[in-house]
Amino acid sequence: MNLTLHVWRQPGPGAPGRMVRYQAADISPEMSFLEMLDVVNERLMETGEAPIAFDHDCREGICGSCSLMINGVAHGPELGTASCQLHMRSFRDGQEIHVEPWRARAFPVVKDLVVNRSALDRIIAVGGYASAPTGSAPDGNATLIPKDAVETAMDAAQCIGCGACVAACPNGSASLFTAAKITHLGLLPQGQPERGRRARRMVEQMDIEGFGQCSLYGECQEACPKEISIDTITRMNRDYLRALTAPDRAAAAESD
């Protein structure tokens, strides 16, 4: 296949950027999107040009590194698929493809298609855990957990932290990311003691980091490569409101 790419090039943080046009000739439909970019980069380097910087690592849709806005859609046209798992057979010969970085106030561009997502780490740091210092754990089977609770927790726990939800949201909100963690831990007995505190602190951190408010557009769940549902956001809002109105103890007692 032969494609025309329009790629966002920006030399560094704060520097002005622009879309640059590249021809991607002789692309095999079996290639992944990132392999197509590898080929383009190899050719750029052979002619002495700087390759396009983009984040990637596992190339299996699990590490959450890859983060491309493809024709205005976070991770491109296939539902439930990260950029690295997208294959060129999803495109037509001769197609024009626009590739941009995640755009959000809380994700400053580092270079070309690479952004800084450390705000997401800080949201986890303030409360996205169940405290269990090493050595203090009871037997793994000491607490029974119903299978469906674990399965639902796992649906949310699958979040890969890529930030597509933020990039897709017209408000640049990190609600789906945050809600996924709150839901994962909130559904398990181990997550109960810190449940209220967790919701309060994580939600407040989202504001501090400059993420926008959630207006339930639902774009995030469409973009999510793990198809995490916005039902998690309802849970987050409930936990948050409950934490504001009741002390931690009461929130903890109410497990559902």
Next chain:
Amino acid sequence: MELNSKVPGGPIEQKWDKHRFEMKLVNPANKRKYTVIVVGSGLAGGSTAATLSELGYNVKCFCFQDSPRRAHSIAAQGGINAAKNYRNDGDSVYRLFYDTVKGGDFRSREANVYRLAQISVEIIDQCVAQGVPFAREYGGLLANRSFGGAQVSRTFYARGQTGQQLLLGAYQALEKEVARGGVTMYPRTEMLDLVVIDGRARGIVVRDMITGRIESHAADAVVLGTGGYGNVFYLSTNAKGSNATAIWRAHKRGAAFANPCYTQIHPTCIPVSGEYQSKLTLMSESLRNDGRVWVPKREGDNRPPFEIPEAERDYYLERRYPSFGNLAPRDIASRSAKMVCDEGRGVGPGGRGVYLDFADAIHRVGAETIRERYGNLFEMYQRITDENPYEVPMRIYPAVHYTMGGLWVDYNLMSTIPGLHVIGEANFSDHGANRLGASALMQGLADGYFVLPSTVSDYLASVAPASADTSHAEFRRLEAEVAERTRTLLAIGGKRTVDSFHRELGHILWEKCGMARTAAGLEQALAQIPELREEFWRNVNVPGSDAELNQALEKAGRVADFLELGELICRDALDREESCGGHFREEYQTADGEAKRDDEHFAYVAAWEYTGDLRHPRLHKEPLDFEYVHLAQRSYK
């Protein structure tokens, strides 16, 4: 250089307990005076950084990704072993120990393996307490599955994303400690050298990958949890960024490199589809629980699979290994696949593939159950190949997956450089010449949560806390060396890209030092690799500058190290004139094609010392004694 394994005396069941009691402790009030550098935030590094901080030490943790949560451990699929015997199927600490020593083809240190099996049960408890959503039965108890190389069901899992869930548990604990102030996290920061002062590891030199700034960090102890070096082969199941730079630079500063030739080729990966291929995708081994492996009986039979009648199929694993069947260990399953493909019976484009067929399982338990067990893996397969494995058998082929070799460590996980500890896949570890499935996650977390925090305390108790400043001249000297190397790479201005060198190196290693090795092939590789390295330093083209995010430059540094390590791998493979586990020398095999060990001459760990001359590393041998699991030819028949 002296190799002292420091294995404590006494019966094997009591060694670790006794050792824990005998190790020195650091007074709680003094702990915050000590700084520990942890390079790596995977299962090994992340868990240890969090635990050391909980204990009260100052921790500095480094990773090259933009977040510690993206370490390559995130990609582990199938599960983690533990000798819980929840299934009452005859498992025990002793059996896990036995299986691991035997599975490693008697090339690991018994005392370490026993400790690993003992700690395995605590790991599950620890992870459950953190909220890791392991699969459960309807009654609410933890579920298990079986995995290659074992006849008991001892693998705990979270769908096909076990590594992800375990790593997120460690990452969350790490972030909690970051918020508390016990850990300072340095993402997008790459370690490029180890600073050794007065014979002790005292710090590292790093490059800030965004600004390009070269700087140093000092500490009282340095821990490397930087993962495996499978990417030396270019194509592997490892993440693209996985590399050997940290351990290789430490090796060049005095840490012995053990058993570099022990690499694991995983039997169930999606076959290569073209030259442009950038990595290979693993299909979890757990699939072999329900999938049956076969090829046509007749050479060159290229009918579609459903047209090949039962009688004309060769379920070769079931045929050759009736008691383990499709669950034969990885090295055996991989070699068997290569053998049938070499016979011209391989399937798919290029004839480099075998079928992994779920038709029987779907017939037996229903498509729904299969979806529940492997749904995400089936989806991944379909996304990559555009074929539906519920309807057509998967096509799989072996690929480089894991490296059992790594920096040599003693029982305390300390390398031959005092103060330098190595954990996880980066050390030469507990897996001997072949790792069993679901045992790397176990080892990474055993090292990180439980072993290292005890043994590093013992080390720290023996040294006075040093100031954390980097004013010593050695820091300046190494910073200058690192900067100079970077400038050199950028200045070459040659004609070939970094990837083209990497691909060529990978090709040499795969052909000459892959699933089957011969003296003649290895000799060739040992002639080719230095030539390729020489061309690299003359003809590589690294664009851009050193003062910016420069992914080509990062890669160039890593490939330069792979070009040196590759040579050591071949040298070690040539030197080991026997076959064991993943190391199969064609000259040494039994009449029916099984690996033939030579215990009389090769029951040792090969630990290589860097002498300043890559062609002449010095070999040191740590003899291995088998007091408990008696040396025997491995049989899975």
